[in-house]
Every structure is written in structure tokens, then in C-alpha cells.
Amino acid sequence: MSGGTASEESFRRPKVDVARLRRDAWYRRPRWRRLLGFVVAGLALAVVTGPQGAGSTALMSSLKATFTSVPRLGVCVGIGVLLWAVREFGAPLRAPARTAQDGVARGVAPLRRFYAAGVWPKLAVGALVLLAGAVIPNLLSPTWQVVFVEQMGVYLLLAVGLNVVIGWAGLLDLGFVAFYAVGAYSVAFWTGSLPVQPPVVLNPFVVIPIAVLTCLAAGLLLGTPTLRLRGDYLAIVTLGFHEIVYLVAKNADGFTGGSRGTTKMIPHPSIHLFGLDYNWMFDPLPYWYLILAFTAILVVLFSRLENSRIGRAWTAVREDEVAAQASGLNTVRYKLMAFAIGASTSGLAGVVYASKVGFINPDNFPLLASILVLSYVIFGGMGSIAGVLVGTALLTLLPQWLKSYVPAEDRYMYLGGLLVAMMIFRPQGVIPSRRRQREIKLAESGVGGADATGAAGGTTS
Structure with missing residues (x-):
């Protein structure tokens, strides 16, 4: 022993x-x-x-x-x-500072309770926002009015549509502006501004439903063969779709005009109905009111859609597509609906933008625009309509505000720094949805990958 x-x-x-x-x-x-x-x-x-540097060795x-x-x-x-x-x-x-923050939170709490009390408080808040949106541009210079229309207003329509795809259905789309280009070229075609003449020349207002349906069909065309993909694979496919649309618009000289763009000025919208005659011209304010009306309609419709059976199906797909499919949900069908409905707002934005500027070419729809609108949605708060609108307004107006202080080549550097800081300190966004905020808290505490966009892993459902 x-x-x-x-x-x-x-x-x-x-x-x-x-x-x-x-x-x-x-x-x-x-x-x-x-x-x-x-x-x-x-x-x-x-x-x-x-x-700033100078010459060939500027950096x-x-x-x-x-x-x-x-x-x-x-x-x-x-x-x-x-x-x-x-x-x-x-x-x-x-x-x-913490005490002041707590005081502000206590002061805002009654307003939150009032807003969540029912339908009428929400309508009252919406009416006040619409009133402010209609009055404020009248107090600004013409330069800022153009910024409101051609940058903030158009991107508001795009962001509301992309929020359906990425915020509710959880589908990462890096080529969303391709549908925007489809809408713009639709109005150029049907108003006779392209080398190929349409069967009948239409007013831009009449083209709106045609452009929306065209973008909806383009969303179905993209989604049908590809929406069995997930995560990064789907993102790469949407990126390729944007490049296809961009190159077709640039190389099809006989149809789109190629890199030269439209051959004629795209006419402005006009109304001639029941004795009412009104023509939109180069003044940006009427276009801003038009965008404001379209945005209000979309917000109401999409708010109803979010709480419907379709909206709950999108939430199930975003949170766990495998579990949703195992429960009997036709995930491909609902993802197709998300792509199609989201793309339809791009057609509306394309009609408004093309008829306002009067001339388009492929360079109006670069890949950077897709990245920007995606950043606006994430910055404002994915899944939150109010957050998306506020985030888009802030980030589209920031470069214009920096115009007097920062050189043009450096403005997006500040925008990138702001996005990085936001993702570090408040990843849920400016005004997050309750569900998204709860998911991020669960993910930070180590409960699953709740904050992931789309399903991870695998190539087919």
C-alpha cells in the first residue's frame, strides 16, 4: 500500500x-x-x-x-x-445626467400612456405630425424644399417599403433601389420619354398604379426562384438583381436610352377632373404635399397590415422560419408577399421622383442608394414605422446641414460615424418596435440569436 x-x-x-x-x-x-x-x-x-490633401497623393x-x-x-x-x-x-x-434622463423618462411616460390608450390618441398625434409636415417646408428656403422632396420625401417612401421586407419579414435586401429604377423607367416609358414609344401616352398620375403593379411583378419575378434562400445567400441574390437592372438600363440604348437617359423631358403630373385643372411644375412644395399624402396613406395601410394575419405570419418567419414552416405556415408564399408589397412602394417613389426632375439615367439609381435606405431603416428602428420615418428624416437632412461646414467628400464620413455610434450604444434604433427591443435584450443576455436578420445557415428551406 x-x-x-x-x-x-x-x-x-x-x-x-x-x-x-x-x-x-x-x-x-x-x-x-x-x-x-x-x-x-x-x-x-x-x-x-x-x-485636405492635394494632388495625386492627396490621402x-x-x-x-x-x-x-x-x-x-x-x-x-x-x-x-x-x-x-x-x-x-x-x-x-x-x-x-442620469437624474435628468430619469426625469425626462418620467415626464414622457404620461404621453406614452396617452398614445397607447386607443385609436383616437394615435389619430391625434398623426394629425399633428401631418400638420407640422405641411407647415414647416413653407418656412424654409427653396433649396431646403428641394431637399425635402428629392431626398427626404423619396427616401421616406422607399424606407416604408423596405421596412416590410427587412423589418417585418426579416429578409436582407441589398438591391431594393432596383425596384425604384423600375418605377422611374415605367413612368418614362408610358409618358413617351424613351426611344421606344408606348401604345398610348399617359399622364404620370395614371401611370402610378401601372408602375406599382410593375414593381410588384418584379418583386414576384425576383422572389419566386430565390426566396428559398436565406440570410447572406438571399442578400447576394438581391445585390445581383440590382446590378442586372442597372446594367440593362445602361446598355439597352434602344429601349432605355442607355447611359444618356431619357430622350425627352418626362412631363409633370396634372389633374383634369370634374372641372379641376392643376399642373405640377418645378415648384417643389406641391410635390412635397403629394409625397406627404402618399406617405400618410401608406402608414395607415401598413399599420393595419402589421397587426393582421399576414403581419403575424411575417413576424413568425422573421423570428424562426424553420419553426414557422413546421407549424404549417407557407413561408415562401408570405416572403413573396413581403417582397411584392415592399417593392410596390418603390414604384410610387420612382414615379414621383422621375416626374419631378424630368430626366433620369442609370446613374440616378446606384448601389449606394440601396445601402443608404437600408441604413435609414436600421438607424430608425427595424419594424417600427415611426422609427423608420424619423430615422430617414434625420439621416437625409444631415448631409445637407453639414454642407456649410464639411467638404462634400467628407459628409458621408460623419454619417458613417453616426451609424457606428448608434449601433454600439442603441442597436435597436431611434424609435424601436417593442418586439425588436425585447429581442435585442434577450440576445444581449445570451438567449438565442434573437437579433439576427433572417435565418442563419442553410441554403434552402
Whole structure:
């Protein structure tokens, strides 16, 4: 026995301090990693606010001028270190801000309860928003009125439609602006502005239902062979669809006019009905009122759709497509409906935009526009109609506001920085839907992948 015990003692491993081995090095601890992040943010701030480069080596000359300017570099890095210090050691300094935030939350709580009390409070709030939307543009300069129509108004219609696809059905679409191009070229064709003449020339107002149906058919055409795909695979297919539409519009000279665009001016809408004669011209305000009316109609219809059987089916598909299909839900059918209904609003936006500017070519519909409208939906809050509208309004007006302070080539850098900060500190969006907010909280606590967009893994359903 003693020999066996001695043998066991000789082969026994020495005691190891597991806690000491598992302890991270100082530079891996969260506090110092955050310090590194704030320093890098300070360096990025120095580059963004630094001098512009010149010549063929603009980037390198700009970086050299920035990093050799010790005062600017020191100030920017110092700001980052100061923010880190406040974050780590400034609890007493943050207490008044937290108290003020709690006070604001308590003050807003009655308004939230009033809004959720029933239908009439929602109608009252909607009426106030419509009134503000109708009055505010009259107080602005013509330049801002054009921005309201050609940027914010058109993107509002696009974002409301994309919210159906990505926010409710959970389908990642990177080529949504392709349907917008289809709507714009539809009005160009039916008004006789393309090299190919239509069977009958129509008023742009009459083209609206035709363009909507055309985009709806395009959504079905894209969705029928591809919606058995999921996640990243579906995103790549939609990206390819955008490129197909873009290249067809650019290369089909005999039909679309190619890169030269429309051969004639697209006429403005007009009404000649029951003694009422009105022509929309180049004044942006009438177009803004038209977009406001269309947006209000879409908000009402889509709000009803969200709470319908179809909307609940979309929610089931987004949360767990496999479980929804196992429950007997025809997931492909409902995803097709989401693509088609979302694409229909793009046709409406295309008609309004093309008839307002009077001329279009393929360069009006770049891939960047698809990425922007996707960013607006995520920034505002996927699945929330109010959030999508607010997020789109804020991000479309931001570059115009920066016009007086930031060079044109740097404006989207600030927009990107704002998106990064938003995704870090408030990933649910400006005005999130309750369901989406709850999903992100569950995901942060480690309960499944509730915050994923679309199903992950696999290529077929």
C-alpha cells in the first residue's frame, strides 16, 4: 500500500493556480481596451477634421499634415482620453445626467400612456405630425424644399417599403433601389420619354398604379426562384438583381436610352377632373404635399397590415422560419408577399421622383442608394414605422446641414460615424418596435440569436 501511495505521489501533478492562469494580461482587460478605443477614436477625429490633401497623393499628404500637426493631434487624443476618464471614473459627474434622463423618462411616460390608450390618441398625434409636415417646408428656403422632396420625401417612401421586407419579414435586401429604377423607367416609358414609344401616352398620375403593379411583378419575378434562400445567400441574390437592372438600363440604348437617359423631358403630373385643372411644375412644395399624402396613406395601410394575419405570419418567419414552416405556415408564399408589397412602394417613389426632375439615367439609381435606405431603416428602428420615418428624416437632412461646414467628400464620413455610434450604444434604433427591443435584450443576455436578420445557415428551406 505504501509503495502504491508513493508511486501515486510521484506522478501527481503539482498544484496549479487556475485563477492566476485565467487572469488576463493588463492590456486585455476591458478598461484598457476601452482606452485604446477612445485613443483610436481621437486619431480618427484628427484625420476627419485635418487639412485636405492635394494632388495625386492627396490621402498621404493629408495624413502627413494631420500627424505632423502636434497641437491638433494632442487635442483630439486628449478629448478621447478625457471621455475615457469620464466613462471610467466619472460616476459622480454622470449622476446629474442620469437624474435628468430619469426625469425626462418620467415626464414622457404620461404621453406614452396617452398614445397607447386607443385609436383616437394615435389619430391625434398623426394629425399633428401631418400638420407640422405641411407647415414647416413653407418656412424654409427653396433649396431646403428641394431637399425635402428629392431626398427626404423619396427616401421616406422607399424606407416604408423596405421596412416590410427587412423589418417585418426579416429578409436582407441589398438591391431594393432596383425596384425604384423600375418605377422611374415605367413612368418614362408610358409618358413617351424613351426611344421606344408606348401604345398610348399617359399622364404620370395614371401611370402610378401601372408602375406599382410593375414593381410588384418584379418583386414576384425576383422572389419566386430565390426566396428559398436565406440570410447572406438571399442578400447576394438581391445585390445581383440590382446590378442586372442597372446594367440593362445602361446598355439597352434602344429601349432605355442607355447611359444618356431619357430622350425627352418626362412631363409633370396634372389633374383634369370634374372641372379641376392643376399642373405640377418645378415648384417643389406641391410635390412635397403629394409625397406627404402618399406617405400618410401608406402608414395607415401598413399599420393595419402589421397587426393582421399576414403581419403575424411575417413576424413568425422573421423570428424562426424553420419553426414557422413546421407549424404549417407557407413561408415562401408570405416572403413573396413581403417582397411584392415592399417593392410596390418603390414604384410610387420612382414615379414621383422621375416626374419631378424630368430626366433620369442609370446613374440616378446606384448601389449606394440601396445601402443608404437600408441604413435609414436600421438607424430608425427595424419594424417600427415611426422609427423608420424619423430615422430617414434625420439621416437625409444631415448631409445637407453639414454642407456649410464639411467638404462634400467628407459628409458621408460623419454619417458613417453616426451609424457606428448608434449601433454600439442603441442597436435597436431611434424609435424601436417593442418586439425588436425585447429581442435585442434577450440576445444581449445570451438567449438565442434573437437579433439576427433572417435565418442563419442553410441554403434552402
